[in-house]
Amino acid sequence: MSLVRLILANLWAKKSRSIGIGFAIGIAVMTVVTLTVVSSGLESSAAAVLTVGKSDFTVAQNGVSDILFSSIDNGQLENVKSTKGVASAVGVLLETEKINAANPLFLEIGIDPGDLAHFGVTVVAGTPYGATASHAVMLGWRAAQNLGLHVGDRFEGNGTWNTVTGIFSTGIAYGDLGAMFPLPALQARNRVAGSVTLVFVKVVPGYSIAKVEKALTSAHPELTTIQTATQFGRADRNLVFLQAAATGSTVLAILIGAVIVGNTMLLSLFERTREFGLLRAIGWTRTRVVVLVVGEGVVLAVAGSATGVGLSFAATSVLEHLPQLNGVLHANYTQGAFWRGLYTGLGMAVIGAFYPALRAANLAPLKALSHE
């Protein structure tokens, strides 16, 4: 009779209770994994904006709640351009617009046609729009494909009808799903004349990107630089709050779950007092008793975590299909989400089981054996 077999036999003997605890752990793990997957998906979607332009780093306004609220005026753009080591700095205005049910967050980029090459845009059909054109647009090739539009067709966006002058490719899926407008036209429509959302910076070859970033932010603390998606929080506080909510819910899930698991296991301890007394009387060490009880918790945690991950797939799928979230939420099942689910389950079970295990181990054998 190995300890593992004994643990399984003990859990099997109280099937309803074991299933109940496992399910409670599963619900908590589902919540944590779903939140993590959702926040990670939102992070990826939001950070995808940064990948549209070909650059060494991106400049945004420091401390805004949403990166799309970043506002950099012409003077600041010139400051960026004049920073030592900067080879090119392309200012773009970014907006999202719901153009139909399938595209609730259609990306619209306002950019000067002269900057297209620096931005990494290739015109694959037609021609770029004029710098000051008022009803012209270029569509990303994926967007054109999805919408069934070609050069010369009409596209309703930026609050007006526009003629499609060209089809472009950025090489980035997110960018190719959007549209580009002349910068002044998009600024006028959004009433932000003279300002852009982000500046995409290329550094002179041989210069240290980090040093250029540091020089820029030191001289202009109202600006921040972002190189990778993980630095996204510098400019997007919403994402930081979302991540904090996911972490907070994990901690809460562990604590609340541990109380539930601990309570149930304490009840079980009272029922099994004679058993623990017997085990101690026939020579079991305290450590072995602790391992037995915590082991039961660990098995429940692993089973509950697996259930929770399965449930999170279902929950995320339901969320993705909600009308309010369709096209906004893209589940991102990272390895980290699964680990977080597993350690949430383990944390609940091990913390919850530890106190009952200690109580069981410290029972006086004689007293326990006379327990009714």
Added chain:
Amino acid sequence: MNDPGSAPRPLIEAHQVSKVYDDGMIRALDGVDLSVADGEFVAITGPSGCGKSTLLHLLAALDRPTSGTIRVDGYDMNNLRHSNRFRRQEIGLVFQLHNLLPRLSVLGNVEIAMAASHRPYSERSLYARRLLGDVDLAHLADRRPTQLSGGERQRVAIARALANDPPVLLADEPTGSLDSASVEVVLGLFQRLRAERGVTIVLVTHDNVVAGVADRIVHMLDGKVAADAGGAL
């Protein structure tokens, strides 16, 4: 075992053992002296509350004496550091209630006592079956305790007590909840185990008939040894 011709060495020695509870309000044992030789079968009798079970618990290191000294197979009970190891290796315990775990098979109930033994894992199941054979229950190894009679359950408990080959078997009213037929079987088993394995047995009972199967009967009264004699009182 002892050399032929030599006096059996005392395996259990209790000297002036006292045990008090509730700050001295209850004196369960009062200056008990007891010596049990290696391989001896001793029955401790007496009325309820005379201290016989308390004495057995002290011998089993389930409790500590308030004063006096106890040595079991060389272990000083007053200064025992690893009582778990002592109970695992030196003694087998049989209780009035069999205390078998209902969710385990009969075999599992015997194996559970070997959890921390030095016996290789691969041999444990085989040895547990052998022990069940010794108590004539090999054919019931895969049954649950709830499917056994009271006498059969107590025999499983005896097999469990022998799982680690202890030199001493301590039994607390092992026949207290059995019918007369089962009592005979269990007592016969104790005698056989003593004869075949040479195990030292200390059996606590309030039943003089049960005590009659022992080599020696120690009668207790009010926490003291009132009489110590071979054979029936």
